[in-house]
Every structure is written in C-alpha cells, then in structure tokens.
Amino acid sequence: MRQNILRSFVAAGAFVLSACSTIPNDxxxxxxxxxxxxxxxxxxxxxxxxxxxxxxxxxxxxxxxxxxxxxxxxxxxxxxxxxxxxxxxxxxxxxxxxxxxxxxxxxxxxxxxxxxxxxxxxxxxxxxxxxxxxxxxxxxxxxxxxxxxxxxxxxxxxxxxxxxxxxxxxxxxxxxxxxxxxxxxxxGTQAYDYRLDLRVVYQYVCKNHPLPSEPAYPLWQGLPRESTLTSAELLQRIDACTGVRKSPMDRTAQQRANLATLLDTIRIPERSLVGNMNWATFLFRDVVQERLDGGNPFGNIGVKYSGSRDDAALNAGVQRYPADPAAVSKLAADSxxxxxxxxxxxxxxxxxxxxxxxxxxxxxxxxxxxxxxxxxxxxxxxxxxxxxxxxxxxxxxxxxxxxxxxxxxxxxxxxxxxxxxxxxxxxxxxxxxxxxxxxxxxxxxxxxxxxxx
Structure with a gap:
C-alpha cells in the first residue's frame, strides 16, 4: 500500500458536518x-x-x-x-x-x-x-x-x-x-463495517487498543475525543501484538498466531492491516465525534466471525455494539x-x-x-x-x-x-x-x- 495512506493519519482536524442532509437534485x-x-x-x-x-x-x-x-x-x-x-x-x-x-x-x-x-x-x-x-x-x-x-x-x-x-x-x-x-x-453505512469487525477482533486478540491501563471506551468511537494517541504509537501496539514490522521468521509464535487470526477473520492482506487499523481508529473518531454528534453508525450485532483457531470462543468474547438508527440515517444521507x-x-x-x-x-x-x-x-x-x-x-x-x-x-x-x-x-x-x-x-x-x- 502506498505510503501516503499512512501519512494521512498523522493529524486529525475537526469540523462540523453541515452537509449531512439530503440535497435536492435541482x-x-x-x-x-x-x-x-x-x-x-x-x-x-x-x-x-x-x-x-x-x-x-x-x-x-x-x-x-x-x-x-x-x-x-x-x-x-x-x-x-x-x-x-x-x-x-x-x-x-x-x-x-x-x-x-x-x-x-x-x-x-x-x-x-x-x-x-x-x-x-x-x-x-x-x-x-x-x-x-x-x-x-x-x-x-x-x-x-x-x-x-x-x-x-x-x-x-x-x-x-x-x-x-x-x-x-x-x-x-x-x-x-x-x-x-x-x-x-x-x-458509509456498509463500506466500513469490516473496520469495526477489525477493531473488535483486534481487541479480543491483542487487548492493547485501549490498553488495560487506559479508560475503556466503545470501539466504534475509534478513539475518545480527548485522546492524544498518535499513528506511530498505534503502530507500536500493533507490532507488539502481531510483529507486523518484523520478518515472519523474527515473530514469536504468539505474534504469528495473533496475526493469522486477524487476517483470516477479517479477510485482509497483511500489508493493509496497519492502514485499516488507522482508519478504524482516527477516521472513526472523526466520523463519530465530529460528524454524528457522538452517535454510533457502526454495529456488529448478529455477526458470526469465522477463520480463527476457535470461532466459538471468538464470537462469545468479542464486544458487540448495536448501531444507532439516527446516526445511521445521518451517515446514509451524507454518503x-x-x-x-x-x-x-x-x-x-x-x-x-x-x-x-x-x-x-x-x-x-x-x-x-x-x-x-x-x-x-x-x-x-x-x-x-x-x-x-x-x-x-x-x-x-x-x-x-x-x-x-x-x-x-x-x-x-x-x-x-x-x-x-x-x-x-x-x-x-x-x-x-x-x-x-x-x-x-x-x-x-x-x-x-x-x-x-
């Protein structure tokens, strides 16, 4: 994936979504x-x-x-x-x-x-x-x-x-x-579903986004508004869990297992893991906090995840979120x-x-x-x-x-x-x-x- 995809996450700006209503064709x-x-x-x-x-x-x-x-x-x-x-x-x-x-x-x-x-x-x-x-x-x-x-x-x-x-x-x-x-x-109401799936499966596997020492928050938020987490710090967490920055031979057995669960369950290639985690973090915060007044447009109720070593445990353990109808409607009208x-x-x-x-x-x-x-x-x-x-x-x-x-x-x-x-x-x-x-x-x-x- 080209490097500019990652560079787009270095800073996040804020604006009010003034164009989230339908606009007539005339x-x-x-x-x-x-x-x-x-x-x-x-x-x-x-x-x-x-x-x-x-x-x-x-x-x-x-x-x-x-x-x-x-x-x-x-x-x-x-x-x-x-x-x-x-x-x-x-x-x-x-x-x-x-x-x-x-x-x-x-x-x-x-x-x-x-x-x-x-x-x-x-x-x-x-x-x-x-x-x-x-x-x-x-x-x-x-x-x-x-x-x-x-x-x-x-x-x-x-x-x-x-x-x-x-x-x-x-x-x-x-x-x-x-x-x-x-x-x-x-x-927007369908294209980003898999990124919520990535966040919940990642947290089930890695348990470091957020860290146990950090305040919990619903993962559909991407990040709390006040969070100072950077893309470089997020990369460190992803690498600690999966060894994604290392060669396959240099990864631990646990890192290889963690990475396989993420890639096989979400059905993405290794080279897109970091970029998609960035989108599921910083873009989600932008959409939820700055565009939708804190409402949740992303849900995973009823999803049956598959591809891990133990799908039953995975499905029982991932966090589940219902989407808010008002937020979904607002995102749909815009996108x-x-x-x-x-x-x-x-x-x-x-x-x-x-x-x-x-x-x-x-x-x-x-x-x-x-x-x-x-x-x-x-x-x-x-x-x-x-x-x-x-x-x-x-x-x-x-x-x-x-x-x-x-x-x-x-x-x-x-x-x-x-x-x-x-x-x-x-x-x-x-x-x-x-x-x-x-x-x-x-x-x-x-x-x-x-x-x-």
Missing amino acids: KPAPKVAGASPVTAPCPQGLPADTRCYSGQDSAGAFYWIAIPANWNRVLVMHAHGGPELGAPSMARATEDLQRWAVTVKAGYAWAGSTYRRGGYGVTMAAEDTERLRALFVQAFGAPRRTLLHGQSYGAGVAAKAAELYATVDGRKGPYDGLLLTSGVVGG NPTGRVNVPTLGLHAIDDPTAFVELESVYRDVRERAGTADLLVQTFSRESEHSYLSDAEYPTLFAALLEWIDNGRKPTPEGIAARCKDIEARFGGGCHFDPTYVPRPLAARVPPRQRP
Whole structure:
C-alpha cells in the first residue's frame, strides 16, 4: 500500500458536518467567488508545455488546474480519495495532479480540489468539486465535455455529485460522464463495517487498543475525543501484538498466531492491516465525534466471525455494539448512493484491492438496478492488487471509452475496453490488466452480514 495512506493519519482536524442532509437534485451550483486561478509552475511529471493554475476557492479549498497545449476540450474533474484528516493543504492537490498526470498527457484538462475541510463529508466534497468546475468555466470557458472521475473515497464523492447535479426538468447537468475507480461506492453505512469487525477482533486478540491501563471506551468511537494517541504509537501496539514490522521468521509464535487470526477473520492482506487499523481508529473518531454528534453508525450485532483457531470462543468474547438508527440515517444521507445517475458511468476496480473491497461493486450495481439506471453502468475489473493508483494505460483507456459512449452512443463492453487498452499501452505504459470475465461476489461473501436498524 502506498505510503501516503499512512501519512494521512498523522493529524486529525475537526469540523462540523453541515452537509449531512439530503440535497435536492435541482440544487444550483455552489457560488463562485474570490480571486481567479493564478498561473503557477507545473508540478514535476507534467508535459513541459502544460499551463498550470492554482488557488483557493471561496470556501477555502485549495486546487490545481492543468491544461495541456494539445487540449482536446474535455475537462476531467477529479475527486480525491481519503478522506484526509487534518487541515487541507495545497500539497494534497499537488500530489493528486502528479499521480494522475497521465490524464494531462492524454490531452485532457484536469482540475482537482482538496475539499474545504479535512475529515469525512461526502456531500460537502461533492459540492466543493462542483464549485471548482464552475470556477474553471468562469476562468477558461465551457469545455466540450466534462467527465467526473472519483478515486477511492472520491468515487463515492463523484457518485454523489453526479446525483446532486443531474439533469432536472430538461436542464442539462454539468457532467457528461462518470468514472469511478477503486471506489468506496457502498456508502458509509456498509463500506466500513469490516473496520469495526477489525477493531473488535483486534481487541479480543491483542487487548492493547485501549490498553488495560487506559479508560475503556466503545470501539466504534475509534478513539475518545480527548485522546492524544498518535499513528506511530498505534503502530507500536500493533507490532507488539502481531510483529507486523518484523520478518515472519523474527515473530514469536504468539505474534504469528495473533496475526493469522486477524487476517483470516477479517479477510485482509497483511500489508493493509496497519492502514485499516488507522482508519478504524482516527477516521472513526472523526466520523463519530465530529460528524454524528457522538452517535454510533457502526454495529456488529448478529455477526458470526469465522477463520480463527476457535470461532466459538471468538464470537462469545468479542464486544458487540448495536448501531444507532439516527446516526445511521445521518451517515446514509451524507454518503450513501441513490443510483439516480443519468449519465454514462464506467467503473474500474482491482480484484485484489486491499483497502476498498472489490465486492463493493456488487453493492453499487444493486443500487443502480434498484434506481433503474443500471443500463448506464459498465463495470470493469483488473488483476491488480493496488488501491491508490492503477496502471497508467488504464485511465486514458477508460476516458476514451466513456467519451465514445457519450458522443456516439456506443456503450462499451469489458472485452472491448480490454482490447482498447492494448492499443493504448504502448503510448502510456504500465500494462493492461483488465479481466473481462470477472464478476464480483456479493459483499456478504466478504463481510459477514449483521442486524441493521
């Protein structure tokens, strides 16, 4: 897993979740105010003749805009992953532009916002993405097409934005197509269940988060608001219990047994254990304490854990928590997709994604089917084991397929996309790893079902 996933837990900021209510689809675009984008030297990795602009929008979000010399008049709005904990910074926007520089190399303009505040808030981030799009149009004119690309958590943001700013009463929405990659697209009320499972199984096995000497607290809180625990200190605890920082040969027999119980029960790879424990600690605190007024949106009543040496003892011994209906409802209003998307949508997900389980794609397809919009959804899958970034060649492949669908009405197929990538690979590199035959299992095959309010 890439190091930036761990860096996001160094500090945690606080803000009030003001966007946890549903927003009607005829909501006008967020107002654009403040200074126009300022010309800035492009970050490393972009074509030499690219024009770059940076700034801070009227709500306080930082952003980058990059326009290549050979601009094809298509704008790609990028919704970043995370969510980042701590105050937003230009450094995050810079990192995203460099990571997705292939978009600019392929001839597309690129614009990405940090969002106005750190921490969780899907609807808020969708509003901030739309605000930047409006700023781009104000400064540079309307592009021929606008594609909305969301990565990881940002895929949930992009899906929400596509719903909020869809066509209403014949008035065309601002986005022509939607690309969701490595997406956390099941909504907050389902996507994070396994992290509560990780916390309760970890505490049953390791008994050091919290330590016996520390005040007890319900694990769904992540941490008490006043806790000063750092990610480095949490890593020390995880390593003491599992030896995760050591080579397998240097772990004690007990550490090997503890690690096996965690990985086999939660069904995650070793390399994602520390990152997921960070999310289940610091992100949970942010969601619960700063967004939901202390309410619990995460429950594990009815879960049957399996994969340990003694499942009966495990199920009898783990702590159990019922989710609070009001907290679940509030989190759902902010983050859960409705499927009311009326633009062509492509998805790409690594089959062995260690952070956002590929089975979330089956949840999203079900959502789109219930909304009657599944005919506008094509999902593709790759034989990769990454989450933060997939192959360079795969992104322009998907953009091109999406544009052909929008412009010419030719709906792509997974087989056709895989073939198209082979033609593009020589230019962009990175390989093509599409598996057109893969179909994800239901989420319940990976994350045990539970009672829900």
